[in-house]
Amino acid sequence: MNFEQRQRSKWTFLLVLLARKLNKNILKVDGTTMRRLIATILTLCILHVYIVGTCPADWNSFGLKCYKISNQPLTFWNAREYCNNQNAVVIMPRTADEVNTMQTLVEQGDVIWIGLTDIETEGTWLWNDGTKLNSTNELWNTNTNNPDEPNGFRTENCAIGHIKTGKYKWTDISCNSKYWVVCQLKVSAYNKTCSTLVGNSTCYNNMVCVSDICDCEIPAMQYHDSYDKSCKAMSTYNENCSTQVGDASCYNDMVCNSGICDCEIPATQYHDPYDKSCKAMSTYNEACSTQVGDDSCYNDMVCNSGICDCEIPATQYHDPYDKSCKAMSTYNEACSTQVGDDSCYNDMVCNSGICDCEIPATQYHDPYDKSCKAISTYNEACSTLVGNSTCYNNMVCVSDICDCEIPAMQYHDSYDKSCKAMSTYNENCSTQVGDASCYNDMVCNSGICDCEIPATQYHDPNDKSCKASTYSLYMMVFLIG
Known part of the structure; x- marks a missing residue:
């Protein structure tokens, strides 16, 4: 029976034995026990399928590792070369699980090389990887009539494993002897060398062998967790990340901050959920x-x-x-001289750090809509709510109309849009404005204020008016009569 047949028969025997046990006691178990037995059978079936199917072609599985037995006996040197050529090593049963594997592989009478020698220094037994044999894990055979193993001294520098008296034991032997060899496939960890010829099974924990290096299957979306030596999906924005692994556990250059994936500079970056990246x-x-x-x-x-x-x-x-x-600042408030007029509301300008109307001499600020408006001139509409500042050149707003402050004593000069004091008798007046520039119904005659009819009127300086003279009245009566 070959290696694979032995392995399959052991699994089949275990399943059949459990089925018979279940059939024999089926009427004696309660519901809970029944469910447990069924679950056990299903688990064994799944495990059997999984184990048989995880290794490369021509390799066999046991204990979640891959093994291959040689098709003929070989010297130790040839056995080691045979395994090395397949990215494997001569089996090294160092742990309890590996010893159990050997006991399963080796039947009574089988003899198999193990990867243990004292070639470099007599009496110092080293495993293939250079580690020293731990005395607590030694399985050397004890002899009744001969010295206990190892007893070959310089002539026996290699070791074999075999079943003796029902137990698996080791014996030292000449390296030139010929025995069967079991190769154990090398399983590389993340970023370690693997064999693309053998395939992904040379990498640990479902990693893939790419360009002779073990890597995660989708490096752009997975990270390697060195704590359980597995590849895991990277977390994206606002998802939990690994504080032990750090930023590598977050997708697309995000950082792991207090166990949550975030943009590197949250104050100046945002997360785009459409491509799962952080952008400025x-x-x-x-x-x-x-x-x-x-x-x-x-x-x-x-x-x-x-x-x-x-x-x-x-x-x-x-x-x-x-x-x-x-x-924005409004009228008479501080503004930014660096930014300028844009820092002022409603088309105002920033003048010496203060918001003001663009042309203060001809505009006023209306606090009701926070705007600057053109100042009204004489006889134009003004705002009594805002007041006199809505009128040009010191005029006053009276009944929503701009007027001179003392209309009885002032006139409006349309040429400079100002109110000026009326001239009195014999004073200069404005020929452009005319009689309105003279006080008390006098007329502007050749640039001088005078009574309207000088021949029949005189000027009374006491009330600054023109009055008819007595002589003139007498002559008028005489002429009429």
Whole structure:
């Protein structure tokens, strides 16, 4: 019976034995025990399928490891070369599991090389990988009539395993003797050398052999956890990550921060769920992601039609120095000399660090709509709510109409839009304005204020008026009569 037939027969025997046990006692077990037995059978079946199917072609599985027995006896040197050529080593039964494997592989009479020699230093037994034999794990055979093993001294520097008196034991032997050899496939860990000829089974824990190096199956989406030597799916934004592994457990260059995957610089980056990456936030007037929305804009800006903007553009301005949106200042409030007029509301200008109307001499500030408006001139509508400042050149707002402050004593000069004191008798007047520039119904005659009819009127300096003379009245009566 060959190796594979032995292995399959042992599994079949175990399953049949359990089935017979179940059949024999089927009427004696309660429901819980029945469920446990059924679960055990299913587990064994699954394990049997799994173990038989995990190794490369021509290899056999046992204990979740892959083994291959030679097709003829070989010297130790040839046995070691035979295994090495297949990315394997001569079996080294160092652990209890490996010893049990050997006991399963070796039947009464079988003799198999093991990877243990004292070739370098007599009496110092080393395993194939250079580690020293642990005295607590020695399985040397004891002899009744001869010295206990190892007893070959310099002529017997290699070791074989065999069943003797029902137990698996070791014996030292000449390395030139010929025995069967069992090769154990080398299983490499992450980033270690593997065999592309043999395939992925030369890598540990479902890793793949790529370019003779063990790696995760999908490196772009998996990371290697050195604590259990497995490949795991990387976590994405806001998912749990491994603080032991660190940033490598997060997808797409994210960092593992307090056990959660996050962007490296959360204050200036956002997470794009469409390609699971962290991207730099856009600032004012730059393109943003309409799919992600406002999060793709820096400093509480909003993504409006694919462009980052202040949330309320009519009342906010962008400060490029700290890349933030700030409330615009209104009339007589402090503004940013660095930003300039944009930091002032409603088309005002930033003048010496204070928001003001663009042309203060001809504009006034209306606090009701926070705008600057043109100052009204003489006889134009003004705002009684705002007051006289809505009128040009020291005029006053009376009944919503701009007028001179003392209409009885002032006139409006349309040429400089000002109110001026009326001239009195014999004073200069404005020929452009005319009689209105003279006081008390006098007339402007050749640039001098005079009574309207000088021949019949005189000027009374006491009330600054023109009055008819007595002589003139007498002559008028005489002429009429």
